[in-house]
Amino acid sequence: xxxxxxxxxxxxxxxxxxxxxxxxxxxxxxxxxxxxxxxxxxxxxxxxxxxxxxxxxxxxxxxxxxxxxxxxxxxxxxxxxxxxxxxxxxxxxxxxxxxxxxxxxxxxxx
Amino acid sequence: xxxxxxxxxxxxxxxxxxxxxxxxxxxxxxxxxxxxxxxxxxxxxxxxxxxxxxxxxxxxxxxxxxxxxxxxxxxxxxxxxxxxxxxxxxxxxxxxxxxxxxxxxxxxxxxxxxxxxxxxxxxx
Numbered sequence: 001x002x003x004x005x006x007x008x009x010x011x012x013x014x015x016x017x018x019x020x021x022x023x024x025x026x027x028x029x030x031x032x033x034x035x036x037x038x039x040x041x042x043x044x045x046x047x048x049x050x051x052x053x054x055x056x057x058x059x060x061x062x063x064x065x066x067x068x069x070x071x072x073x074x075x076x077x078x079x080x081x082x083x084x085x086x087x088x089x090x091x092x093x094x095x096x097x098x099x100x101x102x103x104x105x106x107x108x109x110x
Numbered sequence: 111x112x113x114x115x116x117x118x119x120x121x122x123x124x125x126x127x128x129x130x131x132x133x134x135x136x137x138x139x140x141x142x143x144x145x146x147x148x149x150x151x152x153x154x155x156x157x158x159x160x161x162x163x164x165x166x167x168x169x170x171x172x173x174x175x176x177x178x179x180x181x182x183x184x185x186x187x188x189x190x191x192x193x194x195x196x197x198x199x200x201x202x203x204x205x206x207x208x209x210x211x212x213x214x215x216x217x218x219x220x221x222x223x224x225x226x227x228x229x230x231x232x233x234x
Binding site: 002032033034035036038040045046047048051052055057089091092093096097098099100101102103104 | 147156157158159162170171172173206208216217218219220221222223224225226227
């Protein structure tokens with residue numbers, strides 16, 4: 001059982017927006033708001049999409065955004081595209097300076 | 111350009127010790143703040159963080175696996191090594207290493223570059 005809770009699946013049509021939630025405890029999210037989101041295609045390595053709750057690495061589309069309220073972080077993908085169909089994982093650095101992941105969310109673009 | 115690649119046995123027997131090597135390029139594990147982390151993903155399951163070694167040789171381990179894990183580094187060889195003792199079939203997974211940025215990088219809390227992963231099967 002993963003430390004962070006994500007919905008197992010979400011879906012949306014091209015052009016729509018979807019949001020994936022990631023719920024944990026205060027200790028899961030630690031003191032520094034080190035929440036990250038990773039995209040993973042089948043058989044491939046994870047790719048960092050969002051770090052520090054709401055920052056995008058260079059090269060990541062601005063259609064991807066992150067936020068956090070209380071003990072729930074969220075990833076929003078706007079203007080859905082077929083290429084966004086993948087698994088998405090949230091991750092956080094805990095107060096114990098360990099890292100935890102969510103169970104992953106499978107995004108289907110209808 | 112940062113690259114990482116995992117290497118090690120693809121098959122180990124139960125109770126054996128697994129040793130995986132992460133060979134990297136494009137950064138130094140002696141640069142302030144930099145780290146290399148290890149992760150695994152069982153077939154069809156979620157990612158799991160295992161361990162992190164910092165540039166100054168400090169180490170962090172998953173609480174649930176701490177007794178079985180050892181992470182070390184060889185800065186000159188540009189390698190980070192993870193050993194896991196007493197392997198069990200439930201440890202069958204793809205194991206990844208990843209770069210944790212240091213000073214001036216994206217974030218101390220994320221892993222921005224990942225290796226391709228190596229599948230380790232535990233079976234007699």
